Amino acid sequence: MSAEKTPTRGELRRQAMLDAASELFLEKGYERTSLSDIVCRSKGSRSTLYEQFGGKEGLLRAMIEQATAVTWQALNSNTFADLGSEEGLCALGICFVHAALAPQSVAVFRVLAAESERVPEVARLFFELGPRSSERILAERFANSALVRDGFASPEQLARVFLGSLLGVLHARRVLGLSVVLDEAEMESHVRVAVRVFLDGVGCCRA
Amino acid sequence: MSAEKTPTRGELRRQAMLDAASELFLEKGYERTSLSDIVCRSKGSRSTLYEQFGGKEGLLRAMIEQATAVTWQALNSNTFADLGSEEGLCALGICFVHAALAPQSVAVFRVLAAESERVPEVARLFFELGPRSSERILAERFANSALVRDGFASPEQLARVFLGSLLGVLHARRVLGLSVVLDEAEMESHVRVAVRVFLDGVGCCRA
DNA sequence: TCTATACTGTACGGTACGGTACAGTCAATT
DNA sequence: AATTGACTGTACCGTACCGTACAGTATAGA
Known part of the structure; x- marks a missing residue:
């Protein structure tokens, strides 16, 4: 209905990482959640995380x-x-x-x-x-x-x-x-x- | 007036550490405050902190x-x-x-x-x-x-x-x-x- | 003054994490 | 099928921190 296109692969990975981060920050808090935790749950990779968000704080x-x-x-x-x-x-x-x-x-x-x-x-x-x-x-x-x-x-x-x-x-x-x-x-x-x-x-x- | 005695040296150091921790947790949050920060501000020592509180979480x-x-x-x-x-x-x-x-x-x-x-x-x-x-x-x-x-x-x-x-x-x-x-x-x-x-x-x- | 106790200062081990590099693999487009 | 770009997986570096050990020093009581 709106201007939403089918999301690109990058957008999908990005969203998966946001979702994983959201869950983990809720469960363990920001400081106690490591990037490895997020990468692991999002089934993505460390490199992509840095490309998309520039680091933990960007995420x-x-x-x-x-x-x-x-x-x-x-x-x-x-x-x-x-x-x-x-x-x-x-x-x-x-x-x-x-x-x-x-x-x-x-x-x-x-x-x-x-x-x-x-x-x-x-x-x-x-x-x-x-x-x-x-x-x-x-x-x-x-x-x-x-x-x-x-x-x-x-x-x-x-x-x-x-x-x-x-x-x-x-x-x-x-x-x-x-x-x-x-x-x-x-x-x-x-x-x-x-x-x-x-x-x-x-x-x-x-x- | 009450049953307060003059505090012992240990009690004084303990209180100094509690005060320092209180200030620092307020300023920087718990996770971002290191024991060294607390020891430094309280002018006490690492060893005393462990004797009094058993660790960061005890503090x-x-x-x-x-x-x-x-x-x-x-x-x-x-x-x-x-x-x-x-x-x-x-x-x-x-x-x-x-x-x-x-x-x-x-x-x-x-x-x-x-x-x-x-x-x-x-x-x-x-x-x-x-x-x-x-x-x-x-x-x-x-x-x-x-x-x-x-x-x-x-x-x-x-x-x-x-x-x-x-x-x-x-x-x-x-x-x-x-x-x-x-x-x-x-x-x-x-x-x-x-x-x-x-x-x-x-x-x-x-x- | 002498002694026992408590505090200090520093150094070290082990660990965990953030961030980077890089080679390998997968997916989309032509 | 080939090519190009994006994603993956892993290994690594430097750093920071918790917790411990230990030798030295100040303090309180006899």
């Missing part, structure tokens, strides 16, 4: 850029027309949590947590394409919305608070490797609670 | 356990009597954000993000003494509180949502090394917004 960048693009694609391509409504916020919320907790996303986050000093521009790219993008979308909508009370909080603050409440401490759990698997229903339930709290709070209109 | 454990205890001490020792009120929630919130965003805490998180597979019990310890502890305190209070509407959400869900909203995406920023320094006033403002949203929401009582 890291390529892997992160691809994983980021793939994982957050849905969020950035979606227009999210009705962000004022509960339903609209839930839709974005579910999308956001999916993206943030996806195994690939967690893998990238782990690697960047350890290596951000060394590849700061990749860390920035990940954040901009990922969480920051959602933050911007939300802040913009909030700014033109009746949701924001005058002088109460900036749209940016509200966006941060809302997105944080969606993740709760689930992201930290995942990154630390402590998480039980979160099934679809639990996740959706969590998002609904967060959205309700955000819109109506938990204590008002009650006493 | 890692000791450093994380100490940093965790120190950083989250205020939160776990505080009783937080009035968690039903806005003021009480703000007090806990500020304490929580301080603990979570403290440089030492971020350093530990970074290391554990990369190494959690290798020292899972340390990762669990960090989480239990840190975020999980706050989650428990809150959930318990919420359970005995008028805050929780019947059938709306479990106390645990609310605690997760609330703590997440306190952090927003600030923690991720810090861990990825992207954060501008957050001054005290901004932080407090953020916490106040989060607490207000949690209690009253942002859209209710309005239309």
